[in-house]
Amino acid sequence: MGFSGRGLAVAVLFVINCAVLLARTLPETDVPPRFALYWLTFGIVAAAALIGVSSSGSGYLFAFFLAGHIGYRLEARPALVLALLCSLLCAGALYFRLGPGYHVLPWTVGLATGIPVLPGIVRRGRQQALRAVLEAAESAERAARAEARTAVLTERSRIARDVHDVLAHSLAGINMQLELADALLDTGDLEKVREANDKAHSLVKESLKQAQWTVHALREDALPLLESLTAMLASSGHHDALTVVGTEREVPAQVGQNLLRIAQEALTNAARHAPGGEVAVELAFADSSTELRIRNRPATRTAPVSAGSGMGLIGMRERVALLGGTITAGPVTEGPDQGGWQVEAVIPYE
Structure with a gap:
């Protein structure tokens, strides 16, 4: 190296080669592919020129390191080119004796400067494989998190429906009886006040029983469908209202739980909107499905004014949809029950 002539050229080329190699530390995402191609091509020319003008044999190390980085930085085809x-330029500088250092190294050493591109390509392949594995793992983790969030939302919806079935219905009935008792106090009819109070007490007991059913359901304990439905009707005052069609069979816990909730919703609505009306429940075990039909006749006495939550029918539809079934609800337009209301749920077997 020097400050004039060939020494200055060696110093300048040495600085250029160092700068090209230092650029290897730049992240791949920060360097456009086209710019990388130009930068590495320029580095090859500078490395070959350094071999040509230098009288020391150590200059070829720049070409070796650069060739290895070419294999890592570029795709296989442009890297090999x-x-x-690089091999041809470095070998040519030594073979044609373009500088004073040709006698230090044989031209075959210059020809070998491109060989490190091969381990560079292998390293690039491993890095890409590792990156693909990490991306796949991150994608799987995101999918697992999304699935977990969906499961949480589904479970929250299920709990919300159960809470609505137990609390909203029971508390609405209890509140109705207590309001009735309060209104009857002004009339002095203690017998009717006592009757309303007793009815409120029975609703409290029924609420406790429903709460126990809900706890069992949330724990996914199997509830016997037929026995539970019979007990529910009896506690609602509808004795001998259940008709079983077909041969009884055991249904999955989730199916039994949701059919019981649908029956509870329908019976509560019947008591609220059609007080005094007879109720008929039919449970049919078909070859391919389980069907539940609840029908009530028109009210025989004036229904008290009460505002429902509006979530009852939505909850029933959600329950049936989760099981792949269908549900219909609407007024009865013909027959002896004309003017009443019917809810029919069909749950297919898997």
């Missing part, structure tokens, strides 16, 4: 160009 640039590595071949």
